[in-house]
Amino acid sequence: MSIKPLNNKVAVQYLKDEKEEKTTEGGIVIPDSAQKDEKPQQGKIVAVGDNIAEEGKEDPVVVGDLVVFDKYAGTKVEIDEEEYIILEIKDVLAVIS
């Protein structure tokens, strides 16, 4: 089974060693200034939409890229017991290499 993001969206797979234990389980809203110690999430691009490039430019990310993205953007999707996050390309902050 494969996933194909639409338009300006990309699918990212979380890095296995990512720590999430700082997230409150009760769903409390944590103001920005309290989140300073939390890492934005990192992951690997597994699929990209057809429209992620700026006009006339190359795609800013390709499958396999390690990226940093805003922890509070995007939507989680679970397919075949594997978890992905689907983000608009504007919420991908940077590529790490």
Add this chain to the structure above:
Amino acid sequence: MSIKPLNNKVAVQYLKDEKEEKTTEGGIVIPDSAQKDEKPQQGKIVAVGDNIAEEGKEDPVVVGDLVVFDKYAGTKVEIDEEEYIILEIKDVLAVIS
């Protein structure tokens, strides 16, 4: 009886085996961080509007496609005891194949 979405909208039929038991019946607002375990909804495209493609491109979904969409977008419609959700194409996240 058939349904024809307008413009940039699509009609999706829920997958029968979808679990919804995690939704609170009382209508409590659940903050984002508490929803991490919930699957975004999946369904099958049953009809599309005339304007779902980016300019000069093909339609990103066709009738029959299995798609993932944001659980909190769109409007439910019940026609002939069958339930649909009508979404703008931008709220369809990805096609699964």
Add this chain to the structure above:
Amino acid sequence: MSIKPLNNKVAVQYLKDEKEEKTTEGGIVIPDSAQKDEKPQQGKIVAVGDNIAEEGKEDPVVVGDLVVFDKYAGTKVEIDEEEYIILEIKDVLAVIS
């Protein structure tokens, strides 16, 4: 007496058999997740503005069409003891036929 919606607006007449008994009379704000059982409203197009089509396309609805629209969009108007709702075309979700 006749009604002519302006620009991108349409006038819709409610279907007579529509059930509304689930609406709270006190005006309580019902969160989205509590409204899942309510049908969006359906009605018949009785008049359309001059600018409801996408550029270079045909009008997406014509007088007489049975449509589904978002219950929380538009403005109710009572003329000659007949009730209409005036909606922007973008809030008409689909045509049923």
Add this chain to the structure above:
Amino acid sequence: MSIKPLNNKVAVQYLKDEKEEKTTEGGIVIPDSAQKDEKPQQGKIVAVGDNIAEEGKEDPVVVGDLVVFDKYAGTKVEIDEEEYIILEIKDVLAVIS
């Protein structure tokens, strides 16, 4: 004394027989669902701005037209003890004839 609305605005004079007794005097905010019985306001166009038409089209209203408009749009103006409401043309819903 005369009034000339600017740009995309129109001046409307209330119809004398309009009932307003359902409005709370204390200024309580009434949620949408509680306002279902209230008529949007009706009035007569008394002056129009120079820019109320869509590009390349005729003015959608002319002085003397009876119109329906959203009760909660626009700004009331009192000139020479006569009360007007000044609205953007987009908040005029329909012409009644």
Add this chain to the structure above:
Amino acid sequence: MSIKPLNNKVAVQYLKDEKEEKTTEGGIVIPDSAQKDEKPQQGKIVAVGDNIAEEGKEDPVVVGDLVVFDKYAGTKVEIDEEEYIILEIKDVLAVIS
């Protein structure tokens, strides 16, 4: 000393006889429906920015015009003990003549 508004802004001098006694001094937020009896402010245009006209049109107001404007728009400025309000042209509702 003179004042020159920038771009799409105009400077208005209040009419001397304007009544303001209905404004609460404590800064309470008064909902819209409670303000029905209050006049929007009127004043005289004393200076205009270089960009108040719609493209290819004449300036909609000139120095000396008596105008009606939304009481809650703009910013008050005091220069040489004279009070002005600086408004974007879109918040000037109409010219009175």
Add this chain to the structure above:
Amino acid sequence: MSIKPLNNKVAVQYLKDEKEEKTTEGGIVIPDSAQKDEKPQQGKIVAVGDNIAEEGKEDPVVVGDLVVFDKYAGTKVEIDEEEYIILEIKDVLAVIS
């Protein structure tokens, strides 16, 4: 040490004689209607970005201009014990001369 604002921003130096004693020290939010007696801030332009002019026009302010700006816009910056405010040009209301 010098400061160069980016793009559509300008740097303003406060006038020395500006009174600020009316600002609450505890950070209470003061509603608009309570601020009527407070002057918007005035200052001198000390540096401008490369993109403060409307297309095809001259810069609306130059270094040395005395300007009025909205007290609640912009960001304060302290460099070499001198305090500046950096504003988008749209938040500069008028030039005083």
Add this chain to the structure above:
Amino acid sequence: MSIKPLNNKVAVQYLKDEKEEKTTEGGIVIPDSAQKDEKPQQGKIVAVGDNIAEEGKEDPVVVGDLVVFDKYAGTKVEIDEEEYIILEIKDVLAVIS
């Protein structure tokens, strides 16, 4: 390991001597007027995206520039125990030289 911001974003490294002790640890929301004594953050540009220039202009910042930016914009990223902030170029206020 290196970081490459996407599109209109830049990566900034905090200046070592920056004081942060005025930030409340509990995550209390501090209204604007209470923050007057706090410096916006300063840092050094360490990497830039491919699309930070206005159309047809040069990049407004280059690697190595000392910049002032809005303290409440951007997202913190920690890579190899070094902390960066990734900002859209519009949130970089000025270059200091």
